[in-house]
Amino acid sequence: xxxxxxxxxxNQSTITEFILLGFSELPDLHxxxxxxxxxxxxxxxxxxxxxxxxxxxxxxxxxxMYFFLVNLSFLEILYTSTVVPKMLAGFxxxxxxxxxxxxxxxxxxxxxxxxxxxxxxxxxxxxxYLAICYPLHYTLLMGSKQCVCLxxxxxLTGFVVDGLVVVLMAQLKFCGSNHINHFYCDFMPIVGLACxxxxxxxxxxxxxxxxCLTIPFGLILISYARIxxxxxxxxxxxxxxxxxxxxxxxxxxxxxxYGTLMVMYIAPSAIHSQLLSKVFALLYTVVxxxxxxxxxxxRNKEVHQALKKLLCNKQQGNSA
Numbered sequence: 279x280x281x282x283x284x285x286x287x288x289n290q291s292t293i294t295e296f297i298l299l300g301f302s303e304l305p306d307l308h309x310x311x312x313x314x315x316x317x318x319x320x321x322x323x324x325x326x327x328x329x330x331x332x333x334x335x336x337x338x339x340x341x342x343m344y345f346f347l348v349n350l351s352f353l354e355i356l357y358t359s360t361v362v363p364k365m366l367a368g369f370x371x372x373x374x375x376x377x378x379x380x381x382x383x384x385x386x387x388x389x390x391x392x393x394x395x396x397x398x399x400x401x402x403x404x405x406x407y408l409a410i411c412y413p414l415h416y417t418l419l420m421g422s423k424q425c426v427c428l429x430x431x432x433x434l435t436g437f438v439v440d441g442l443v444v445v446l447m448a449q450l451k452f453c454g455s456n457h458i459n460h461f462y463c464d465f466m467p468i469v470g471l472a473c474x475x476x477x478x479x480x481x482x483x484x485x486x487x488x489x490c491l492t493i494p495f496g497l498i499l500i501s502y503a504r505i506x507x508x509x510x511x512x513x514x515x516x517x518x519x520x521x522x523x524x525x526x527x528x529x530x531x532x533x534x535x536y537g538t539l540m541v542m543y544i545a546p547s548a549i550h551s552q553l554l555s556k557v558f559a560l561l562y563t564v565v566x567x568x569x570x571x572x573x574x575x576x577r578n579k580e581v582h583q584a585l586k587k588l589l590c591n592k593q594q595g596n597s598a
Contacts, residue, residue, distance in 0.1 A: 293452040294378050296471075300368035300461040303553050312369035318564050319362045322498035325571025326351035328585060334427055336584035343409070344405035344419045346402045349429050353398065356569040357391040360384060361563050367463040388446040388462065392539065392562070393490050394436030400501075401428045405503035406525070411508045438485065439486050446479040459552045464559065465543070487543040495536045500530060531569040538562045 301311060329351040333339045342463040368374040376384070377548050443465070450472040465483055469476040480549070502525055509525075538561045 279309065282300075293352070293454075293456045293471075296376050296378065296381050296458050296463070296468075298364065298368055298376060298457050298461060298463070299376040299457055300374065300555075301556065302373070302459075307565075308369045312366055314565060315366055315369070316363065318568055319358060319366070322358050322392060322567045322571070323355055325568070326355050329571055329581065332581050332584040332588065333590050338411050339564065339580060339584055341407055343424045345425050346398065346405060346429065350395070350398055350402070351433075352569060353391055353395055354570055357388065357395065358563065358567050360391065361462040364504075368461055370387065377465065382444055382448060385447070385465065385468065385474075386440055387461045388563075389440035389443065389465070392436070393439050394432050396494045396536070396539070397432035397435055398429070398491055399430060399535070400497045403498040403501040403528070403532075406528075407505055408434040409523065410505050413465045431452070434532075435490075439490055443483050443486065446482055450474050450476055450479065455475075458510065460556060462559075462563070472575075491540055491544060493530075498532055528573065531566055534569075535562050535566045542590075 301308065304311075330348050333344045333348045361384070364374060364376070405420060408419050412419060425460040445467065447465075450469065452471055453473040455471055458467045458471065469479055505525060538558045541556055542555070542562075
């Protein structure tokens, strides 16, 4: 186990390293958790990489919908890779050490990507709304410049918002326990260890969480409500069934992702145990990212065809 690193300033000690306790409440299940999480992590990486390769290699998929999907896949590869490797190491070592700077960096990257995903999911819902409700004007409303601007805005918003939170967190002093009862450096477990007053950081984070979660989620609900109204006007058939299937799948992912984030960052008092808090965190760090490749590869014929074509071309190249 790593030793606690402490710097003495005057009569007070300042912590420069934390210990991530992970799922220390369930030591007998660590091996099972490690195997399960490793399989899920590999599936997330490979699944999202397949989506990126399929879209980039197929000119037929060079559309706004798949442009946003590639960004989502790339984001989720980074998103899970920020947290899961450290979590897996914790399962093997039981307690994983991380420096204060490393902890803040992990939170900054993870939080920024999570915030960006909130806005990216809203953009994807808006894109589907335009495609279904305004098909004749879709190419004009969602051109290349508009797509790039929307994606850049989503990415930058995440890093700016969480950058502000991390700046406030960096002002806090840590001089008591250095044990973080979580499997990664999340906001509440970190500020809970602060010796100085964290009210400014907590209030700012709450306000930003409300803005960055409720506004995109509201836009998604409005988009899909209008999509539903438009689809209901279409005669019963294959196109209507396909629209319902795609929308219901996306809404299931969105609801799980936003629901857990809202509980964690807007209403943390609703969770009455640290173990339950970590289970909720697992939902949006490990479980929801795997839905993306499942929905857009296993249930998408266009992606299927692109992957088959890519595989056939590779086999022909090897046989030549």
